[in-house]
Amino acid sequence: MKKSVVEQFYQRLRENNPAPTTELAYATPFQLLIAVILSAQATDVGVNKATARLFPVAPDAASMLALGEDGLRDYIKTIGLYRTKAKNVIATCRILLERHAGEVPADRAALEALPGVGRKTANVVLNTAFGQPTIAVDTHIFRLGNRTGLAPGKTVVEVENKLLRVTPREFLKDAHHWLILHGRYVCKARQPACAACCVYDLCEFRDKTA
DNA sequence: ATCCCGAGGG
DNA sequence: CCCTCTGGAT
Structure with missing residues (x-):
């Protein structure tokens, strides 16, 4: 995808959603970390349903540890x-x-040393809790990057690195959430809503399923 | 490459 | 029924 097209791509996502953020419910960096660990291969709706009961009982590391694995x-x-x-x-x-x-910890190595925390989870925490310009490539962003031609790659790391290279600086901090929300609600895995897509004319896929 | 693993949607 | 959901560890 050409640089000028990428620019338009992000401009339109920003017009749709000027201040994007996560849909996971959390009050502190700790709660965000836990919510993201729980979100692996799960919907954020399902995670929020569980944490709505969990976080009042176990809002921090000490109370969570006291709750125990069985609890x-x-x-x-x-x-x-x-x-x-x-x-x-x-x-x-x-x-x-x-x-x-x-x-x-606001540190990638320290985060990835935690059990259940890999590159994707660390990137979400660094971006969303600490405002760092990371892009966590999940199932949505991997699909969108490849399908649209914005950042094609065979692996998530490949897609991540391509996104970091291609994304203009002004869009870098919010790119993660723009892309994931677009992937979740428009550029869906099953039936992409191409007819309702704001970047349809910039996309290399378009409605090839239709 | 394989396992873990429930809920929701089509 | 099948596919998908903000993956990580072995």
Whole structure:
């Protein structure tokens, strides 16, 4: 995709949504971190439903650790992969308390050292909790990058690096949320809403499914 | 490459 | 029924 087209692409996403943000419900960096860990292969609607009951009981690392793995399971059983997630969340809380005074580190290496936290989750926390210009490539952004031609790549890291290179500086901080929201509601996996798409004429895919 | 793993939609 | 959802660890 040409540089001038990329510019228009982002300008239109910004017109649609001037101040985009995550749809995960959270009050602190800790709660965002937990919500993102829980969101793996799950919808944010499902995660919010669980954390609405969980966070009042376990709003921080100490209370989450006190809740324990079995206690936590009861709150997140409606989410997929709940056994692994319960184990990882508790182990993560223990490390936060031991090494980081119960706070979430604003550091990629420290974040990725936490169980259940990989590159994508670290990127979300760095961007959304700490305002850093990272782009977390999830299923939506990977699909959108390839489908539209904005940032094609065989792996998520490839797509991420291409997005970081191609995205104009002024759009970098919010690019993550513009792309994910567009992927979730318009450039959908199953039935992309090409007829309602604001970047239809800039896209290399268009309505090839229609 | 494979496993984990429930809810919601078509 | 099938596919998808802000993946990570082995």
